[in-house]
Amino acid sequence: MQELLIEARGPALWLTINRPALRNAFNEQVVGLIATGIRQAQSSPEIRAIVLTGAGDRAFCAGGDLSATATDAPFTVDPAHPRNFVIALFKLMEDCELPIIARVNGHALAGGLGLMCACDLVIAADHATFGVPEARVGLFPMMIMPYLLRIIPLRRLMHMCMTGHPVAAAEALSLGLINEAVPTAELDSRVHHLIDAIVHASPTAQRLGKHGLHAMRDMTIRQAWEFAELMLPMMASTQDAREGFAAFREKRAPIWTGQ
Numbered sequence: 001m002q003e004l005l006i007e008a009r010g011p012a013l014w015l016t017i018n019r020p021a022l023r024n025a026f027n028e029q030v031v032g033l034i035a036t037g038i039r040q041a042q043s044s045p046e047i048r049a050i051v052l053t054g055a056g057d058r059a060f061c062a063g064g065d066l067s068a069t070a071t072d073a074p075f076t077v078d079p080a081h082p083r084n085f086v087i088a089l090f091k092l093m094e095d096c097e098l099p100i101i102a103r104v105n106g107h108a109l110a111g112g113l114g115l116m117c118a119c120d121l122v123i124a125a126d127h128a129t130f131g132v133p134e135a136r137v138g139l140f141p142m143m144i145m146p147y148l149l150r151i152i153p154l155r156r157l158m159h160m161c162m163t164g165h166p167v168a169a170a171e172a173l174s175l176g177l178i179n180e181a182v183p184t185a186e187l188d189s190r191v192h193h194l195i196d197a198i199v200h201a202s203p204t205a206q207r208l209g210k211h212g213l214h215a216m217r218d219m220t221i222r223q224a225w226e227f228a229e230l231m232l233p234m235m236a237s238t239q240d241a242r243e244g245f246a247a248f249r250e251k252r253a254p255i256w257t258g259q
Contacts, residue, residue: 063113
């Protein structure tokens with residue numbers, strides 16, 4: 001059985017973790033396949049977005065596969081090579097020039113929540129729950145903490161981490177953890193609606209905008225102003241910007257080149 005399904009559906013490349021019996025928990029092989037899919041999408045000019053999801057309707061991703069090692073520890077560590085494959089995937093997702101949409105078909109827990117947070121946009125089924133239960137098995141969500149700190153208010157995040165209690169989709173929406181919570185029957189239609197909206201906008205603006213947003217997030221406000229003063233004139237000189245303004249003046253739909 002293929003553990004990750006990679007399928008082009010129109011302008012989007014869908015990456016589906018196909019381990020429903022394990023609630024779509026990931027291991028190093030699955031993470032490597034996700035990375036391969038992201039690189040494939042970026043090398044395909046016709047692809048405008050990536051959709052990351054899980055098989056079935058129980059779980060988006062339950063985190064790391066804790067049965068992956070033969071010891072009592074949930075994973076092995078080589079102190080001479082401490083780099084982690086999950087962090088390598090997060091870096092790749094951060095640098096990805098395409099919008100990445102999480103289609104959350106079920107529970108997003110532990111590293112699965114981090115995988116969701118690494119995506120740019122999130123459409124979730126309203127039965128999904130979101131949590132970090134690591135403290136209940138003697139761990140703490142360290143590797144996904146940089147994302148959690150940027151998205152979840154500190155007091156609520158502390159409660160989630162200390163108790164392991166999950167939050168429901170309605171609260172996740174109010175926290176800004178997800179963009180939409182919809183009935184399962186509407187999940188695919190809302191994802192396709194989002195993809196359509198992405199396709200109608202400039203790929204150049206999206207690419208440079210995503211780069212700028214991620215860069216500014218780690219800057220002081222004065223550094224961000226300096227960055228913006230350099231970025232905006234550069235964006236205005238692109239072919240897409242000229243085409244966008246021309247289409248606006250001529251009251252027609254723009255024809256994007258991605259340049």
